[in-house]
Each structure stands twice: as structure tokens, then as C-alpha cells.
Amino acid sequence: MTVYSLVYVSRAADDAAVETLMPQIEAILATSRRNNSACGVTGALLVTEGRFVQVLEGERDAVQATYERILHDSRHAEVDILSSQYSDRRRFKEWSMAFVGDSPALRQRFADAPLAALGRRQTGDAVLDFMLDVARSPAETY
Numbered sequence: 001m002t003v004y005s006l007v008y009v010s011r012a013a014d015d016a017a018v019e020t021l022m023p024q025i026e027a028i029l030a031t032s033r034r035n036n037s038a039c040g041v042t043g044a045l046l047v048t049e050g051r052f053v054q055v056l057e058g059e060r061d062a063v064q065a066t067y068e069r070i071l072h073d074s075r076h077a078e079v080d081i082l083s084s085q086y087s088d089r090r091r092f093k094e095w096s097m098a099f100v101g102d103s104p105a106l107r108q109r110f111a112d113a114p115l116a117a118l119g120r121r122q123t124g125d126a127v128l129d130f131m132l133d134v135a136r137s138p139a140e141t142y
């Protein structure tokens with residue numbers, strides 16, 4: 001089975017703390033979980049310090065159509081693709097859209113492996129593995 005995955009980073013339009021953004025994030029997650037379940041897209045959404053990082057995986061057409069909608073969403077801007085690749089398995093198969101919120105522990109992880117490092121175009125696998133590792137942290141994901 002071939003799975004297409006895409007990871008992007010963007011800047012939240014509302015440059016507020018995650019707690020303030022939560023109603024907006026809850027709305028995004030509800031829509032994502034409904035739409036992604038219907039078209040077989042899985043992934044994770046990470047929010048920290050005014051930025052979104054999202055991985056989308058599934059059939060290429062489904063991922064591309066989802067990304068096209070997301071790209072034009074006014075709730076964020078400066079959308080920048082970090083990785084797009086094919087692989088032989090889904091990494092996020094448990095989640096139609098896992099949410100990884102902001103927390104002191106997450107911020108510490110970004111101090112160790114910051115978004116700037118993701119932005120320096122690590123290999124696609126490294127970005128996906130990083131996202132999966134963060135998504136699997138039970139204290140930070142739902």
C-alpha cells in the first residue's frame with residue numbers, strides 16, 4: 001500500500017496564546033475529523049507559539065484536496081510545505097486528526113528540536129518521525 005504524506009508549517013492569523021485560540025482549534029478539529037474520516041485522511045495537528053504544524057496522509061488525491069482547502073483558510077497564513085513524500089505505511093492510522101496542544105513539555109521539546117530545524121528541510125522521514133513521536137506523547141495528545 002502506498003501512502004502519500006504532506007507536512008506543512010503555518011502561522012496562526014490570530015497571534016494569541018493557545019488557550020485563547022482553543023475555540024477556533026476545536027472548530028478546526030471537529031471539521032477535520034469529520035472530513036478526514038470520510039476521505040481516509042489521517043494525521044496530526046500541532047499548535048505552538050502561534051504556529052500550526054500539520055501532517056496529512058492518505059491517498060494522494062484526498063490529501064491534495066484537503067490541503068487545497070486548508071491552504072485558502074484565513075485562520076492561518078504563510079503556509080510552507082516541509083515535506084511531501086510517498087511511503088509504504090500510514091504512521092498516523094489511529095488518528096483522523098490527532099491534536100497536540102501547547103504545553104511546557106512541548107515547548108521544551110521545541111527548544112531541543114525547534115521549528116527552525118524543521119524549516120531547514122530535514123528529510124521527510126525525520127519530520128514525520130518527529131510529529132509521530134510528539135503525537136504519541138499521551139500527556140500532550142487527544
Ligand code: FAD
Pocket residue numbers: 027028031032033035036045052054056066069070071072073074075076097
Ligand atoms: P464547513 O462545515 O463549511 O465549516 C466548518 C466550520 O469552520 C464552520 O463553523 C465554519 O464557519 C468554519 N470556517 C470555515 N472556514 C473558515 C475560515 N476561513 N475562517 C473562520 N471559520 C471558518 N479541514 C479538513 O477537512 N481537514 C483538515 O485536516 C483540516 N486541517 C486544518 C488545519 C488548519 C491549521 C486550519 C486553519 C484549517 C484546517 N481545516 C481542515 C479546515 C479547512 O481549512 C476548511 O475550513 C474545511 O476543510 C472546510 O470544510 P467544510 O466545507 O466541510 O467545512
